[in-house]
Amino acid sequence: MNTIVDIRAEGMLPIVENEKGGLFLLLNVSYCLNNTLSNGFYTIGSSHGNPPLTVIFDNPVPMAQIGLSYLFTPGGKEH
């Protein structure tokens, strides 16, 4: 496996906030800049290729996620 590097963008939408912290809705997308498996791999269809057992070397894996984050504010907010 390769060490992967993604470009990552994330939005944090506040749901609940108080002096001690807040709950945020996360929306993020990551686009992989390199391959996940440097030595390649085989999958369905690889055995029917020409030549047979074609190795797949080009294998970046981007992803999109939704989630939650709770962030504490040590000492409270500054005003």
Next chain:
Amino acid sequence: MPTAKYLIVVLSGIIFCLGRASFGQGTDTMSNTRYQIGTYASIGASVFKGDVPNGSKSGLHFPAFGFGVMGISSFHSSWGFALGVGYDSRGMWFKQDSGSQPSENITMNYFSIQPSIKFKQFLLGINIGIPLSISYSSEGRSDVHLLINLSLSRIT
């Protein structure tokens, strides 16, 4: 594959709109905070973006998830740095073009380091995934198991 592209484009658009909306209003609920620290958890889908062999098809892999801790340091009312560290799991899914089987799932797990620049409610940065483990699963024909074993021999 088109579904995955649309999903990524739509989510990118939503994130962009969040940033624009925040910019347009001139307000930021996190703006006056110097430091914030906490946890995060997210779930979604990943997709294989390489060339699929003839006779096979790729699609969305569920789930792609992550969790960990995150800290944000604001040096300005709008700007700051963010750093997340945690566990990240994503994968690839393949099936035979003509039917639902055989199919193969490849799941990869990483230790994730996510430095970002924060602008209002928008984070832009990179994710560095340090490999932890990989797993394969398949349904259908036995020759898929052979391909998995061949793949494992390349990786190890």
